[in-house]
Amino acid sequence: xxxxxxxxxxxxxxxxxxxxxxxxxKCMLRFQVIEQHITFYLTTLLYDALYVMAxxxxxxxxxx
Numbered sequence: 917x918x919x920x921x922x923x924x925x926x927x928x929x930x931x932x933x934x935x936x937x938x939x940x941x942k943c944m945l946r947f948q949v950i951e952q953h954i955t956f957y958l959t960t961l962l963y964d965a966l967y968v969m970a971x972x973x974x975x976x977x978x979x980x
Contacts, residue, residue: 921950924948925948928946928948928957928969929957929959929967929969931946932944932946932957932959932967932969933959933967936959936960936961936967941961942960942961943958943959943960943961944958944959944960945957945958945972946959952976952977952978952979953974953975953976953977954974954975954976954977955971955973955974955975956971956972956973956974956975957969957970957971957972958970958972
């Protein structure tokens with residue numbers, strides 16, 4: 917369901933933003949797994965209150 921996938925992506929963004937703020941980090945790397953597809957996202961704090969999230973990688977895992 918596309919709506920649920922978008923909701924998960926928003927959760928990843930919010931989780932990364934909160935982790936950057938709480939741990940005083942410059943960036944956070946997270947991933948999303950959908951069936952055999954793994955997508956990696958990098959969130960970084962560029963300026964005060966300006967966060968950028970980008971997809972940095974995508975892996976297809978073979979099925980057994």
